[in-house]
Amino acid sequence: MGSKTVKKSNLVNISTLFTESRSFVAMVRQESGVDEKDCYQCGKCSAGCPLAFDMDYMPREIMRMLQLGMVDDILHSHTIWLCSHCITCYSRCPRSVDLPRIMDTLRLEAIKRGHAPEKQIKLFGDLFLWSVRQFGRVFEMGLIMGFNLKSGQFFKDIMLGPAMLLNRKISLLPHKIADGGAVKEIFDRTKEMEREGGHS
Ligand code: SF4
Numbered sequence: 603m604g605s606k607t608v609k610k611s612n613l614v615n616i617s618t619l620f621t622e623s624r625s626f627v628a629m630v631r632q633e634s635g636v637d638e639k640d641c642y643q644c645g646k647c648s649a650g651c652p653l654a655f656d657m658d659y660m661p662r663e664i665m666r667m668l669q670l671g672m673v674d675d676i677l678h679s680h681t682i683w684l685c686s687h688c689i690t691c692y693s694r695c696p697r698s699v700d701l702p703r704i705m706d707t708l709r710l711e712a713i714k715r716g717h718a719p720e721k722q723i724k725l726f727g728d729l730f731l732w733s734v735r736q737f738g739r740v741f742e743m744g745l746i747m748g749f750n751l752k753s754g755q756f757f758k759d760i761m762l763g764p765a766m767l768l769n770r771k772i773s774l775l776p777h778k779i780a781d782g783g784a785v786k787e788i789f790d791r792t793k794e795m796e797r798e799g800g801h802s
């Protein structure tokens with residue numbers, strides 16, 4: 603009774619998990635070009651992040667989880683989808699850890715593994731890219747209306763519209779940039795790189 607014998611199958615599972623998490627960390631290091639070991643957990647990134655208030659794990663915690671190879675927790679976190687790539691953390695980091703690049707790599711990996719992102723974040727991202735592809739820049743009014751219609755929140759922020767229009771923060775019609783072809787070329791090249799399995 604109370605035997606401390608560890609089943610062989612359990613040992614195999616632990617060893618497989620360990621190998622998987624090490625290879626995940628190595629992949630993130632290679633794809634992002636950032637060495638997670640450079641982070642010494644000072645927390646300056648979390649203190650300066652403008653979106654930290656809504657994150658489930660602080661940027662510093664994401665770095666620690668990465669160092670520990672906590673694959674599932676990282677890939678299911680909201681934080682990786684909330685990061686807006688503002689680079690505040692990168693500019694404050696005493697070790698020059700490029701956290702925004704790490705976040706990008708984690709998002710791509712989450713998509714590859716079929717972990718659904720926050721639906722509304724994905725919808726916003728898709729509409730944003732559609733707008734840039736169409737007009738070469740963001741058409742805010744189209745983005746807002748598209749987002750409200752597709753997310754079913756028809757009257758979201760509706761009271762802000764008139765004031766923004768009056769103050770010329772948004773316009774009723776889109777403005778195309780002159781060289782729309784160059785933007786289209788960037789999108790086409792990116793699609794091609796995705797097909798070839800590249801990220802950079
Ligand atoms: S600021 Fe840099 S070193 Fe400090 S916790 Fe964040 S990533 Fe790590």
Ligand code: SF4
Pocket residue numbers: 647650651652653654661684685686687688689690691692701702705
């Ligand atoms: S890049 Fe992302 S993690 Fe870094 S400060 Fe900005 S929102 Fe926060």
